[in-house]
Structures are given as structure tokens and as C-alpha cells.
Amino acid sequence: MRDDPNAPWEREVMQLRSGLAENLPYSLSRWTDVPHAKWGWFTQNLEAQQMVGFDPRTAVPSYWSLKPEDTLGLIFWTKDPTNLLDNTKLLDPFRVKVHLTLTGWHEVEKGAPDLLEGVALLKETVSCFGPPDVTWRFSPVPIVPDVVERFGYIAQAASRAGLHEVFVSFLQENDLVPESRQPDQRFKTLSEMAQVAKPLGLRVLLCNEDRLLQHSTKTLPTNLASGICAPPEHFMLPSLGKSPSEGCGCALAVDPFTINESCTFGCRYCYAADKNSADRKRNTTRGLPVVQGR
Secondary structure (H helix, E strand, C coil): CCCCCCCHHHHHCCECCCCCCCCCCCCCCCCCCCCHHHHHHHHHHHCCCEEECCCCCCCCEEECCCCCCHHHEEEEEEECCCHHCCCHHHHCCCCHHHHHHHHCCCCCCCCCCCCHHHHHHHHHHHHHHHHEEEEECCCCCCCCHHHHHHHHHHHHHHHHHHHEEEECCCCCCCCCCCCCCCCHHHHHHHHHHHHHHHCCCCEEEEEEECHHHHCCCCCCCCCEEECCCHHHHHCCCCCCCCCCCCCCCCCCCCCCCCCCCCCCCCCCCCCCCCCCCHHHHCCCCCCCCCCCCC
């Protein structure tokens, strides 16, 4: 019995690693919507002041301290920030960055807030956490005829809330919905969105992993460029260049989840829902082998 590394008596004696000491924020999560689908998991681990997470440099799970004094920062990725807004006092001791995905693609985002509710949540999130700590993600760019109109509607609200940029990406290959638009079509869509965003004071930043703009021979709108959505500078770290894990320049971050997890929205498209992952692997409660120390 005492050989079980996940048993409470063993967990108590395991060495806790510090994100602050190792210059690693905690990503909650690139692979599942923690504020919406895993909030119970987060609050339980926050109460225990520790969590199991993967070291992004080794992919090895370890115990990480969730004490504020050991935490460099919390990065939340979500389509529904309601639980964040309802629990601000719980988050007050931490440096928090909120990446809010809002596209209005109701045709596939079954269960995510609709366009009107999403815009209201975006405004409230910016008001609560402040423009520097909130990132609007128009990702993926929906495959719909009125995509620029939907973008413009959200962009007006984002601008009024005090945001100055939006990060966009197109559909990734790993999911069931393919990216059917050719490079010229994608470039045209980006240019039109940039034209809409320019008078609103918004920059349109394509995920740095997408090489579309680098390979284009066309003149870019002045407010359209490649960008890094979670740069090391957000956590007062020196620029790390390309991330060994993502290749996009984002800060390396400890993440407790993997692509085998999913949230409960049930979106028809989700970059974190690999079509090769069986349903039985989704929404799992994992007992991971944990390595003490480094």
C-alpha cells in the first residue's frame, strides 16, 4: 500500500517544486478549459496548495506548489471565464493572465457562451483583471461567410473595453474539422480583419507558429503581424526565443493536463481534441507516476 506514489501519506512527503524558483508559470490549461470544465479540480488543488503537473522541459510529472509565494503566475485559457469572475478573491494572491477565446462560431462551439453573452463576459473580464492581463483570442478563425462581420462585432467591444490586440489562428490539422481555406483565402481574411480593426486601435496578431505571413509576397496591413500570445516578458522573464515545446516563443509553462483531456463544451472543433484520442481517454482523473525533485 505505501508504494503508491499518489497515496495521501506519500504525497505529503514528496518534495514540492516551485514555479517561481524555476521560472515556470502554470498553464491552466492549453489542453482543457479549466475555468469551465475543471474548476472543481482547480479549487481542490488550490486548497491543498499543490498539484501534479508536467515539467515542459522533460514532460515528466512532478508535484508543484500552488502557494502564492511559490507561484510565478497562472495562465488561464477559457471560453467561459464565469468561475474566474465569481472567485476573484481566490485569485487575488496570484499573478493571473486570462486568455479568453471568443469567435462567435456557434455552429461548432456547442455549449460555449453565445456571441452576445461572450462579448459581455469579455467586457467583464477586462474590467475585472485589467487590459494588460486579458488576451482576446479569435481562434480558430471560423469557416463561415460572415467571419469578418462577426470579428468586427467583437472587435468593437474589445476596443471599448481597452484591449489593443487580438490573437488569431486557423484550424490545426489534429482535429476533425479540416482547414479548407487556401493560403490566399486566409491572407485575404486576415487583411480584411486588420482593416476592420485598424480604426479601433487593434493589432491583429497571427500565432507565431503559422508561417502564412512570412511566406506571403503581399504587402501587410500595418496592424497585421505575427505575434506571441504568452511571451516570457509577461512574467518578467528574459525573452527565450523559440519555445522548445511549442516552437512559437511562448513562455514554457507547467501544465497539469495533456491532449488526452477535454472539457465539457463538446465543440465540434477543438485544437486540444485530437481525433486520434479515444473517448475513454477524455475527461480522465489520472493517477500519474510522479518523480520527486528534478
